[in-house]
Amino acid sequence: MEQLTEVDNTFVQxxxxxTPMHITPVIFYDQSMAPGGNVRFKDILEVFRCNLHKSKIFRRKLTGGTLGFDTPYWIEDADFDLEFHVRHIALPHPGDWRQLCILMARLHARGLDMRRPLWEAYVIEGLNEVEGLPANSFAIMLKIHHAAIDGVSGAEIISAIHSPEPDTPLPTPDDDWQGEAPPPLREVWTNAYINNLKRPVRLITTVSELIPNVRKANRLSEERGSEEHEVSRQKTRFNARVSSHRVTDTLVMELPRIKKIRQCVPGTTINDVIVTVVSGAMRKYLDARGELPEHSLSCAAPINVRQERNSESKGNQVGVMTIDMATDIEDPVQRLQAVYHNSLNSKETSQVVGTGVMMDVTRSLWPQFANITIRAATLAADRDSLPMPIHTVISNVPGPQAPLYLAGARVHMLMGLGPLVDMSGLFHAVISGMGLISINFLSCREMMPDPDFYKQCLVESYDELEQATFLKEKPRARRKKKA
Structure with missing residues (x-):
């Protein structure tokens, strides 16, 4: 039995x-190398069955609520049923990319059963007409609740069901596993009483450490002065209450070409290039509707604060950095340069304040108070008079570059979908792997009724940036001297 952390509990609340709060990696497979060139559903079930012991996430569920006075507990589910969690479906006719996007959006929009282990896997067949995929491909869409993983620790599940070689034998299933009974109510409430005695002390310590850091950050901002780029706090169509309907699509790029783009501006990172592509797309999309704010939009970029020596620590280990996206700059190279400098400033500020400050504050609050605060902040932000701190989320998770296999089928491409919440109705999940990098956007259907157009904006933004950096890099031809 293990108690849920306060940070993870916010995702449950x-x-x-x-607003279902799960993360959804989508993995595409080429089964031409599998025995007989075909992977059966029972083979995939067996892979999961033999690897359940590699991650606690697979078989544990939540229990032991205390009406918000404390966080619930993870216990091993004595009624665990693998075939409930791993499901087999086929892509509806006509089986093309658009139909796949519709299917992924619908599946992602459905919440998980909170009474069971918080994950589901959909094995999707019928992808023969999907452009860009090898013939006879299939996909696995893996939904995992954010309370169970963050973007980085999610690699644990992905690695658990894959092997580095196509013919690697399956491990022996763990026959010693046993389910657990829910903890006694007396124990749950006793722990809640003790934990709530500790929280005020923890809060005082956190605030006392935070105040001088905030002062340092303010001085740093004052020193930058006019160098600071003016950011819009105006709401966009994506800063509103979300519906239960989702739309999604993906831009897939070659990783070496992204690396070539960043070489144009010394010091830039792959993430800077991605933010520049997204900012160009949002600029185009909003400008086409006459909704582009005069000043720049900003994005929230989750960052990993999981220390190497503590990589197996409990719960989510993630902070958030806010980046000015420079959407008020039309020229793509100048925008990339601005994003690069804005990212450096944001990193410097985050290091001064502390990248895990929100985690520390959340751990110090009573769960019931934290839940009320989140709801109150969301309702308050819905008022037009209040400023908007972010306009989208861009989550960049590096994936595996070395080949991976499942039941002999080779991983061809990875994608992903993130959660939407009120006031944040546009999410960009960026995943790299197998020499490719994808920008997978998710939005509310009422906010983005035309996902095809936003996909076009992403494509045009990327093409313009690549072309501009190519022209900047290309040396001028020398003129021949006259005889």
């Missing part, structure tokens, strides 16, 4: 029919 934010769960609703409109």
């Amino acid at each position: 934010m769960e609703s029919n409109r």
